Amino acid sequence: xxxxxxxxxxxxxxxxxxxxxxxxxxxxxxxxxxxxxxxxxxxxxxxxxxxxxxxxxxxxxxxxxxxxxxxxxxxxxxxxxxxxxxxxxxxxxxxxxxxxxxxxxxxxxxxxxxxxxxxxxxxxxxxxxxxxxxxxxxxxxxxxxxxxxxxxxxxxxxxxxxxxxxxxxxxxxxxxxxxxxxxxxxxxxxxxxxxxxxxxxxxxxxxxxxxxxxxxxxxxxxxxxxxxxxxxxxxxxxxxxxxxxxxxxxxxxxxxxxxxxxxxxxxxxxxxxxxxxxxxxxx
Amino acid sequence: xxxxxxxxxxxxxxxxxxxxxxxxxxxxxxxxxxxxxxxxxxxxxxxxxxxxxxxxxxxxxxxxxxxxxxxxxxxxxxxxxxxxxxxxxxxxxxxxxxxxxxxxxxxxxxxxxxxxxxxxxxxxxxxxxxxxxxxxxxxxxxxxxxxxxxxxxxxxxxxxxxxxxxxxxxxxxxxxxxxxxxxxxxxxxxxxxxxxxxxxxxxxxxxxxxxxxxxxxxxxxxxxxxxxxxxxxxxxxxxxxxxxxxxxxx
Numbered sequence: 001x002x003x004x005x006x007x008x009x010x011x012x013x014x015x016x017x018x019x020x021x022x023x024x025x026x027x028x029x030x031x032x033x034x035x036x037x038x039x040x041x042x043x044x045x046x047x048x049x050x051x052x053x054x055x056x057x058x059x060x061x062x063x064x065x066x067x068x069x070x071x072x073x074x075x076x077x078x079x080x081x082x083x084x085x086x087x088x089x090x091x092x093x094x095x096x097x098x099x100x101x102x103x104x105x106x107x108x109x110x111x112x113x114x115x116x117x118x119x120x121x122x123x124x125x126x127x128x129x130x131x132x133x134x135x136x137x138x139x140x141x142x143x144x145x146x147x148x149x150x151x152x153x154x155x156x157x158x159x160x161x162x163x164x165x166x167x168x169x170x171x172x173x174x175x176x177x178x179x180x181x182x183x184x185x186x187x188x189x190x191x192x193x194x195x196x197x198x199x200x201x202x203x204x205x206x207x208x209x210x211x212x213x214x215x216x217x218x219x220x221x222x223x224x225x226x227x228x229x230x231x232x233x234x235x236x237x238x239x240x241x242x243x244x245x246x247x248x249x250x251x252x253x254x255x256x257x258x259x260x261x262x263x264x265x266x267x268x269x270x271x272x273x274x275x276x277x278x279x280x281x282x283x
Numbered sequence: 284x285x286x287x288x289x290x291x292x293x294x295x296x297x298x299x300x301x302x303x304x305x306x307x308x309x310x311x312x313x314x315x316x317x318x319x320x321x322x323x324x325x326x327x328x329x330x331x332x333x334x335x336x337x338x339x340x341x342x343x344x345x346x347x348x349x350x351x352x353x354x355x356x357x358x359x360x361x362x363x364x365x366x367x368x369x370x371x372x373x374x375x376x377x378x379x380x381x382x383x384x385x386x387x388x389x390x391x392x393x394x395x396x397x398x399x400x401x402x403x404x405x406x407x408x409x410x411x412x413x414x415x416x417x418x419x420x421x422x423x424x425x426x427x428x429x430x431x432x433x434x435x436x437x438x439x440x441x442x443x444x445x446x447x448x449x450x451x452x453x454x455x456x457x458x459x460x461x462x463x464x465x466x467x468x469x470x471x472x473x474x475x476x477x478x479x480x481x482x483x484x485x486x487x488x489x490x491x492x493x494x495x496x497x498x499x500x501x502x503x504x505x506x507x508x509x510x511x512x513x514x515x516x517x518x519x520x521x522x523x524x525x526x527x528x529x530x531x532x533x
Contacts, residue, residue: 098341167376171439174336175390176366176446185393189380 042254055221065256067223071232078142083149091157114151121147122212138231141217145206156198160191196275200268207264210235234260285313285480286352286449293347295328302328304504315481317495324501326484330452334368335361369443373455375435377427383419386427386438390446405445413441414471433464453483469494492516500524
């Protein structure tokens with residue numbers, strides 16, 4: 001090999017490494033820009049009252065979004081309770097089923113559901129939950145968010161369960177364990193880190209959803225009095241404050257956005273720590 | 284107690300491919316039987332028919348009779364059968380989310396045994412039987428996947444032994460191991476044959492000669508010859524057996 005070709009190979013290698021690094025930078029720059037801008041705009045309006053007080057009437061300074069923060073957490077919790085079991089068990093079915101046709105059809109339908117605009121899902125929840133109950137409610141909001149969450153969790157679970165090596169299933173079956181036990185006790189734990197990641201992606205997505213909450217959770221300027229009551233949510237509050245013509249409301253909207261993004265971050269971190277197995281490696 | 288295995292007119296398919304043809308074979312209770320033959324001859328499929336793991340593969344089919352201790356295994360619940368017929372695979376496959384201890388007793392615990400002292404006893408007994416106890420007794424809480432390859436394979440043997448099977452099927456258990464780990468497994472096989480019927484698939488003829496009492500030679504899905512290992516290697520009756528063991532093909 002001549003010295004020239006070695007030199008050319010090294011230069012090509014360096015060039016491509018630099019391009020790849022540049023591309024990575026391009027991907028993460030917007031994240032830091034957004035975060036920095038939120039800090040710049042929102043940090044000023046963040047004080048203890050923001051986390052502990054209800055919104056003040058127009059014209060009165062101060063107040064906070066305590067009800068919206070709690071509301072968002074409750075809505076996320078409801079969505080998780082309704083959506084995670086369905087999504088995870090459904091994903092297990094898609095990956096483990098021996099049926100030839102049904103999983104393919106379900107997979108396609110889940111992808112379609114994933115592509116349905118969230119406002120349409122809001123209308124759906126309005127029709128099946130709000131109309132029969134004759135009132136806007138936290139339940140309806142949680143239901144709408146769960147519907148958005150299910151296809152994401154379903155597909156993520158399916159992919160992760162498929163990645164579990166067949167040799168582990170065989171080991172379980174050869175020990176004289178029934179298939180359902182192998183699936184739940186051996187395959188599912190092995191796929192857990194990936195499933196948690198999938199669930200977190202779904203959480204991040206629904207935490208910021210506004211449209212499906214407009215006519216389900218509806219929003220509330222006060223504390224809610226039960227899950228069948230309209231409930232405040234950060235995205236709704238941010239929207240309402242951002243389009244209002246008052247400067248201090250704009251500042252609070254920025255602060256709300258900052259809190260929302262930190263909330264998503266914290267929920268992700270907590271979920272990772274809680275569900276990390278003793279020997280689990282984060283994927 | 285070890286069980287005998289009687290195989291009559293066993294045929295197996297993967298979809299359209301006919302991979303085992305009219306196998307007739309009797310494996311005595313206790314002792315080691317080696318199954319040899321070139322790749323793709325159906326030897327793995329054969330032992331997977333004995334614990335009904337063959338039928339787990341989509342499109343796989345079996346006909347014929349397999350008697351375990353005189354009972355037809357194809358009339359049994361496969362789950363119960365597999366508690367009596369343990370299996371060790373080519374690649375060590377400990378459960379990665381479980382500790383050494385949990386791996387060893389996985390079969391018992393997942394079958395509903397909760398009693399701690401019983402689990403601890405079973406773990407120690409199985410790990411001792413698998414000649415792994417001395418190496419892991421201070422690290423029972425470590426991940427099963429953190430052991431070396433040979434230790435992992437012995438952990439898998441312990442896991443199979445913990446449910447106290449009467450037969451142990453081994454599907455090329457040493458093909459991914461170095462010579463030292465291989466020697467350990469072979470010694471283990473030698474010791475276990477007093478309490479178990481062992482059927483070991485191997486593509487290593489020296490190994491078959493070292494560990495087994497009986498040997499069966501498979502070729503293209505047929506059982507060409509079956510007999511006492513020493514005789515089969517010294518004076519093969521079939522020219523195809525002779526060609527294979529003298530290294531002329533395969």
